[in-house]
Amino acid sequence: GQQLNQSPQSMFIQEGEDVSMNCTSSSIFNTWLWYKQDPGEGPVLLIALYKAGELTSNGRLTAQFGITRKDSFLNISASIPSDVGIYFCAGEGGSEKLVFGKGTKLTVNP
Amino acid sequence: GAVVSQHPSRVICKSGTSVKIECRSLDFQATTMFWYRQFPKQSLMLMATSNEGSKATYEQGVEKDKFLINHASLTLSTLTVTSAHPEDSSFYICSAPQGITPGAFFGQGTRLTVV
Numbered sequence: 028g029q030q031l032n033q034s035p036q037s038m039f040i041q042e043g044e045d046v047s048m049n050c051t052s053s054s055i056f057n058t059w060l061w062y063k064q065d066p067g068e069g070p071v072l073l074i075a076l077y078k079a080g081e082l083t084s085n086g087r088l089t090a091q092f093g094i095t096r097k098d099s100f101l102n103i104s105a106s107i108p109s110d111v112g113i114y115f116c117a118g119e120g121g122s123e124k125l126v127f128g129k130g131t132k133l134t135v136n137p
Numbered sequence: 138g139a140v141v142s143q144h145p146s147r148v149i150c151k152s153g154t155s156v157k158i159e160c161r162s163l164d165f166q167a168t169t170m171f172w173y174r175q176f177p178k179q180s181l182m183l184m185a186t187s188n189e190g191s192k193a194t195y196e197q198g199v200e201k202d203k204f205l206i207n208h209a210s211l212t213l214s215t216l217t218v219t220s221a222h223p224e225d226s227s228f229y230i231c232s233a234p235q236g237i238t239p240g241a242f243f244g245q246g247t248r249l250t251v252v
Contacts, residue, residue, distance in 0.1 A: 060240055069143070069230045069243035070181070077237065115180065123169060123239035125232075127180045 033116050033128030041136050046103040048114060048131040055096035056118035060125070061088075064113045073114075074101070106135050140164065141233050143244025150221055150251055158216045158247045160231030166211035167233040171240070172204075175228040187214040187231075221251040 033050045040046060050059070058077055062070035074085050076092035076099060083090055089102045099118075103110055116128040140163045150156050160170055168189045173181040185195045185206055193206035203225075205217040218225055228246050235241035 058237075058239060060238075062240075062243075067246070067248065069141075069232075069246045070240075071243070072238070072241060075238050075241075117240060119239040122186075123234050124171070124183055124186065125181075125240045127182075129180045 031116060031118060031126055031128040033131060035131055036129070037132040037134070039134045039136065040106055042106060042108060044106055046106055046110075046133060047100060048116075049098060049100040050116035050118070050128045051098040052118055052126075053097070054120065056120050056126075057096075058119040059090070059092050059099040060117045060119070061090050061099070061101045062115045062117065064115060064130075070115060103133075106133075108135050108137055111135050141167075141231060141242040141244045143231055143247055145247060146245055147248045148250070150249070152222055152251055153220055155217055155219045156221055156249060158218075158229055158231075158249075160214045160216070160233075160244050162212045162233050162242075165233075165235060167214075167235075168211060169234060170208065170214040171232045172206065172214075172216050173230045173232065175230060175246075177228075181230065184229075185216075187216075189214075218249065221249070223251045225249065226251045 060075045061073045064070040074090040079096045081092040087104045113130045117125040142161045144159045170187040172184045175181045184199045185193045187206045187208040189208045195201045208214040230246040231244040
């Protein structure tokens with residue numbers, strides 16, 4: 028089945044630093060999505076990408092849908108303490124079903 | 138904005154009993170909803186697709202007789218964990234697409250603990 032490789036698994040950064048994380052897949056996707064999940068909560072959609080090469084921003088977040096349709100990255104600029112959480116990538120290859128990456132745990136030190 | 142509301146947020150039940158989890162789309166209609174399971178410190182795994190007015194479709198390895206899904210209206214899907222066992226303890230989350238965005242909204246999740 029489809030698998031997503033998300034890296035890094037965890038990151039420890041200082042407030043104000045930029046962050047980058049990415050996902051790669053063995054198969055192509057029609058849609059890439061990035062989520063943030065806080066403890067004990069459901070994921071919240073940050074950015075959705077719908078076509079290869081698309082670059083989309085949401086405030087301090089920027090994500091891109093890779094040209095090959097097998098990868099995506101998420102950048103967070105000027106991190107702040109409330110950016111702490113687990114970030115998941117997800118791909119959709121048809122029928123609206125999502126395959127999730129294993130997550131990147133972000134810790135921001137003030 | 139549109140919201141998916143999931144209830145209850147936490148439930149503790151005894152082995153052998155059944156637990157029902159509700160997922161409601163609050164201001165939009167969802168002909169399809171999805172149910173995921175997440176074990177501690179792991180990713181979300183799709184369990185099944187809930188289809189309004191028809192049978193749910195289950196992912197490989199998910200027992201349909203154990204995880205009963207009913208999507209009786211355009212705003213409500215329910216997941217019933219039947220004859221619960223301790224290994225069913227997990228975080229269950231529903232989601233609904235909206236427009237061209239799959240996984241647009243997720244519920245708050247239900248932490249199930251079977252004792």
